[in-house]
Amino acid sequence: MAEAAATAPxxxxxxxRLRGVTSLLGTVPFFAYVTIFLIIPTLVVVIGAFAGNxxxxxxxxxxxxxxxxxxxxxxRSIALSAISALVGAVLGxxxxxxxxxxxxxxxxxxxxxxxxxxxxxxxGVTLAFAFLxxxxxxxxxxxxxxxxxxxxLYENGVWLFELPGLTLxxxxxxxxxxxxxxxxxxDGIRPQWREATESLGGTTWQYWTRVAxxxxxxxxxxxxxxxxxxxxxxxxxxxxxxxxxxxxxxxxIRGALTSEVLLxxxxxxxxxxxxxxxxxxxxxxxxxxxxxxxxxWLG
Amino acid sequence: xxxxxxxxxxxxxxxxxxxxxxxxxxxxxxxxxMVEFSTRDSQTWPLLVDWPALxxxxxxxxxxxxxxxxxxxxxxxLMLVLLVPTAVWVRxxxxxLRRLVEFICLLPLTIPAIVLVVGLAPVYAWVTxxxxxxxxxxxxxxxxxxxxxxxxxxxxxxxxxxxxxxxxAARSLGAGWGTVMxxxxxxxxxxAVLSAAFLxxxxxxxxxxxxxxxxxxxxxxxxxxxxxxxxxxxxAVSLTSLLLAFVLLLLLSLLGGRRRTSKESS
Numbered sequence: 001m002a003e004a005a006a007t008a009p010x011x012x013x014x015x016x017r018l019r020g021v022t023s024l025l026g027t028v029p030f031f032a033y034v035t036i037f038l039i040i041p042t043l044v045v046v047i048g049a050f051a052g053n054x055x056x057x058x059x060x061x062x063x064x065x066x067x068x069x070x071x072x073x074x075x076r077s078i079a080l081s082a083i084s085a086l087v088g089a090v091l092g093x094x095x096x097x098x099x100x101x102x103x104x105x106x107x108x109x110x111x112x113x114x115x116x117x118x119x120x121x122x123x124g125v126t127l128a129f130a131f132l133x134x135x136x137x138x139x140x141x142x143x144x145x146x147x148x149x150x151x152x153l154y155e156n157g158v159w160l161f162e163l164p165g166l167t168l169x170x171x172x173x174x175x176x177x178x179x180x181x182x183x184x185x186x187d188g189i190r191p192q193w194r195e196a197t198e199s200l201g202g203t204t205w206q207y208w209t210r211v212a213x214x215x216x217x218x219x220x221x222x223x224x225x226x227x228x229x230x231x232x233x234x235x236x237x238x239x240x241x242x243x244x245x246x247x248x249x250x251x252x253i254r255g256a257l258t259s260e261v262l263l264x265x266x267x268x269x270x271x272x273x274x275x276x277x278x279x280x281x282x283x284x285x286x287x288x289x290x291x292x293x294x295x296x297w298l299g
Numbered sequence: 300x301x302x303x304x305x306x307x308x309x310x311x312x313x314x315x316x317x318x319x320x321x322x323x324x325x326x327x328x329x330x331x332x333m334v335e336f337s338t339r340d341s342q343t344w345p346l347l348v349d350w351p352a353l354x355x356x357x358x359x360x361x362x363x364x365x366x367x368x369x370x371x372x373x374x375x376x377l378m379l380v381l382l383v384p385t386a387v388w389v390r391x392x393x394x395x396l397r398r399l400v401e402f403i404c405l406l407p408l409t410i411p412a413i414v415l416v417v418g419l420a421p422v423y424a425w426v427t428x429x430x431x432x433x434x435x436x437x438x439x440x441x442x443x444x445x446x447x448x449x450x451x452x453x454x455x456x457x458x459x460x461x462x463x464x465x466x467x468a469a470r471s472l473g474a475g476w477g478t479v480m481x482x483x484x485x486x487x488x489x490x491a492v493l494s495a496a497f498l499x500x501x502x503x504x505x506x507x508x509x510x511x512x513x514x515x516x517x518x519x520x521x522x523x524x525x526x527x528x529x530x531x532x533x534x535a536v537s538l539t540s541l542l543l544a545f546v547l548l549l550l551l552s553l554l555g556g557r558r559r560t561s562k563e564s565s
Binding site for chain 1: 311312314315318319322325326328329330331332333335336337381382384385388389392393396400403406407408409410411412413414415416417418419420421422439440442443446501502505506507508511512519522523526530533534537538540541544545548549552553
């Protein structure tokens, strides 16, 4: 009896730990899979960026990020993302506000939100071809403008395959994305706040600059950052349109991956990839900060 | 006061319709243009629906279409097999791991596909060594790519039901874990599983980056290649694949809408 009492707590104590171990076994397939196809590729990029050609640690690849070609590509990528994010954010916010003034459960709002959800996913090669069919050299609009008004869209050179063209095409998926991410914040604005402003004698201008504006600013800024990250990571549309040269950083990475790499430059692609991850990570971190600030009032 | 409100309502209505019409034109124009562009050659659309003739005339395109459809189906399958049991298991037995699993699943959102492909290249050298260079091996990379979207959908589905009670009830009646998964949990998160699968199919059908840089063929790679020789045909195929993806995603949002309304009414 005394023996049984002495051994009993032990078995009780051991069982949960054993169960813990067998429970962990259930997650092995998932963790094994993400290790091979997500963690290892990430580490390949991070470690590869700091690896020398002889296998040792070296900063050579990181230093090549400072060369003019790559700095220019980063600059253009950031400019393209910033401009398309800003244009997308402003137009998307206008559209979102237009939806908020409509009936909340009305057909109009439901249709536009559903369409925005679909169009925000629209990207890649098909988007490039959609715009080639629209304003390409023999596109629908190009031909129509030429025939009816005798306007040549490309009088000063073909801008479709350069930054202006890419900016225009990127706004096509940025505006719908803005509608999706900004609409919840606009919905958080209460009509009582406007009534309160008015009962205190405030004008519409004062309401927007002193009440709604400051409340919406973090949400607007955060959404803009999300849009920036979105277009900064985009590759397929640019790859399908731009076949001459590599003006953007994703296209530089394509060059590093596909062409015969110069001796001593094997890891430059990884260094550029790491640079992209750092930019996206910083932007997403700021986004998360702003998101927290937004939820204080408009959550 | 009433006059002010009426005037503001009218102003808002004018503003609303101006914005909607201007942006509506911007968003509809490319579709109109694609229809117009792809009908310039009257042969295009009849050829597109005639599968034998299409695969004879454009073998690469036909291969891309078959590959993409197979990739989409296999990715959806692999994603479900990998994610659903893990998500359920973590909720039931390892709640402390939930944050980690969520973090890993959302990680691909911060890693652009173009970056992922740089790291995947050496991994795929091994995949090619063991499994060959078939385009279907892309399914492994695609499963990682769809992880954030699929995880969110499935996690939302699991949050809506009481997995623990359901599982305990089934276990106390003598069900094994397989039965719990297949006959108790799965039927309860059917719509979440369906939306995860739809999202996966839509994303895989539109994927270009990884396929093209790992030298494998899928629909988007084929469209891009075709664009160099036959612009009309590539625009027609683009339009078709877009409409297919749109139908899938619209079905998805309808599904979400129905789920919400059914919850409200109950």
